Amino acid sequence: NEKDIYGRIVTIEYNPNRNAYICLIHYGDGEKRYILHPRGFIIADSIVSGKEVPIKMGNALPLTDMPLGTAIHNIEITLGMGRQLPKAVGAVAKLIAKEGKSATIKLPSGEVRLISKNCSATVGQVGNVRVNQKSLGRAKSKGWLGKRLVVRGVVMNPVDHSYVGGERRAPIGRKKPASLWGYPALGRRSIKRNKYSDNLIVRRQSK
Structure with missing residues (x-):
């Protein structure tokens, strides 16, 4: 975004496409941009992006200027490709090492x-961390949010799911859980192997 120009948070808004809030920033040169809402930020707080800016929550700067142990989010994985991860509500990564031309993040x-x-990367944690602790109270409230009821596969008709068949209550008849179409589920790796970035992964994600 805007480099070495201070901006001020004008609004904190709901985004229907994500659980995290977004902030409208007014920069000193008249530009207006949206960013993810960092935890603890309120209206009228100021931020700045660039090199050698203060290590302050909400500020964005290169990893080479950050001390080890800094909590960060919205990290640029490939230089010049824009911020990619982590962006989920409450997400935070950690800068754990710097050596040569590379930095190690967890x-x-x-x-x-x-x-x-x-x-x-941006210093701090993505805000709205308590969104998953909110009790909606009833199924209809979930329906208003687009979260439809989920029917268990074992109680469906045989034409509707791979679990069913047989008389009355029965186990799923498989060694491992499966999807609606019979493919392995709950634990199957979703990350493609043999990607160009595989050699940059020091340790795979924990289960």
């Missing part, structure tokens, strides 16, 4: 990976 999943020290 992601919320437990994965440890190398990225360029020149990549930038």
